[in-house]
Amino acid sequence: MRVNGAFLAVIGIFFGIIGLVYWFTSYEDAGFLMLMGSALLGLLPGGYYLWWSARMKPLDGDEADASVADGAGVVDSFPGSSIWPFLLGMAALFATLTFIFGLWMAPIAIALGLSAVIGGVVESRRGGTV
């Protein structure tokens, strides 16, 4: 994970420098704020990864001479098929349509959204291993 952390941190530092140069040459606030936001976007997760990579057991994917056998065992749990993402997507669609065509669409969006959120959460619990 060290490479990944360094990669994000470098992005953050680059935007930090560019942002400061931009501020002191133009005093334009929108661009300065966005560049600083991008710097944080690199530095926060990048710093977190760097901090953790010094403390954690390296991932098999980061070991140059790891053999496939080293990754033996459970990789992760993956959901099989699930209808809830579809319902949540449709809920979002109806929610945005509510803003355009009026509040009469809101109940559809709320019903779809609630069922999708509840269904998704229950599904994760029933799956057990997530």
Added chain:
Amino acid sequence: MTTTIESPDRIEPEEPGGPDAHGPGGHGPVEHEHEHEHGHEHHGPTGILNWLTSTDHKVIGKSYMITSLVLFFISGTMALVIRGQLANPTSSLVNFQTYNELFTMHGSLMLYLFAGPFAFGGLANYIVPLQVGAPDMAFPRLNALSYWLYLGGSSMMTLSFVVAGGAASFGWVAYAPLSNSINSPGAGTDMWLMSLGLTGFSAIFTGVNLVATIFYLRAPGMTMFRVPIFSWNMLVTGILILIAFPVLFGAVVMLFCDRHFGTHIYSVQGGGVPVLWQHLFWFFGHPEVYILALPYFGIVTDIIPVFSRKPLFGYRGMVFATLSIAALSTGVWAHHMFTTGVVLLPFFSLLSYLIAVPTGIKFFNWIGTMWGGQLSFQTPMLFSMGFLFAFLMGGVTGVLLASPPVDFMTHDTYFVVAHFHQVLIGTTVFAGFAGFYFWYPKMFGRMLDERLGKLHFWFLFVGFWVAFVPQYLLGLRGMPRRIADYLPTNGWTGLNQLSTVGAMVIGFSFLFFFANLVKSWRTPVPAGDNPWDGGALEWFTSSPPPHHNFTHLPPIRSERPTWDYNHPEHRKDESHGEKRHREHEQKETVGASS
């Protein structure tokens, strides 16, 4: 229902021997008995229910590709109508309002709904987990959600033609005073904005998924510097998405508030700043150009070594070039705003020029990879060559436009139109179809016809140059973009007619593509696991891959594990660490004996 995934079995390169052990065509492992032992089979719903409920990255990737290609053809048809309108002065093929809607929706569909989603939703979704040796994307249900958001958003934008007042008609950039509720009333504009909100979130979720997959789900031994360049580029694209799309979403929400809730963020009357929209939009918009371009650079970088029979020249150089292109692209947004007069010209001009350096490194490495190789010009390689020429021309005119004095003269003329069409068609169409022809056998287990593919390429290539070179000349003769009409006395007629002919040839070339698809479905030619003798991990598994991608994995000791496995004579079976260790040991032995 969740499935617990056991890691795939290991294959020692010595045991099954080289590719000859499996006969021609199949280079990977043939026997799949282990599948049953581990319960890898997929017992899911079938048919339309499978499409609605699947969280498999391969099904979602294919859905993304099909949807975005449909939108590509809808949008391409709009382009043909636009070119038909411009073929003659004082033409009345469509009325002016319809023309405005057409060019707006052509740009919006192509940029927001085809070019990006085809790459990061379609190809990347399918290929990245295969390339890094993962069983699926890191968040499969989030992945499904992003497809449904994308489908909802893109249907909403396409259907905005049928609401009262018609579709949005302010150009794909929606500049502020023109897009407010007085100048652009009607539900079409609102649908356009909301559609950007939905597809923006879809892109953000895909970005999160790509980054998490490449960070966490790499197979054992697949270190970051062994990840194929396509996946590297998708990682960088994912991060660019996370930088750019939230800004667009914020800008869109504020514009919506201006239109409906009485705020004055972009209106001068209420103390707002219209040019703020341009800052926010282009802070999204320029990284967006590279969100569109980087995946396609990655495709070409994966294709050229395979058809040159050589490893990639300058792997790390490619990675760092990608990174610096991405970083620089976020600092150049205001080069789209030179003519507003309120931006810092030297800063943005300098950074824009700097992008030419890493792009040049990429070109150098592509040529270096081909240098001295055994080139074979199958369809994917031909399309990659088309990309190199098209993108070179688009890139060089981009360097011109980065110069403020040149930009003042050519801004909002057809010169700019020609420039970005050469860049975007070079990447999304040439490199995009290169990737499609390259990975189609992997996705569907059958080949596409070479002859039809080559016909597709040559018609597209000729049509492309005939369509867009005249537009440079038109721009230099002063033809503004986004006009529906011009006078015979302007002297633009001949070049416009030439450009229209080129556009029609481009449209015609896609008939060969359709014929090719039909042919491969009517009379399938089985592809085998590794038809091109590729080196990356996706060519190791079967075509199409089983439900969780791999039943076996080769040892990963370089960025071409499948090549190492199939060609043991070229294998670098020592990692750098081991080699150094052994050298060290040898030195010690030498020291002891002396």
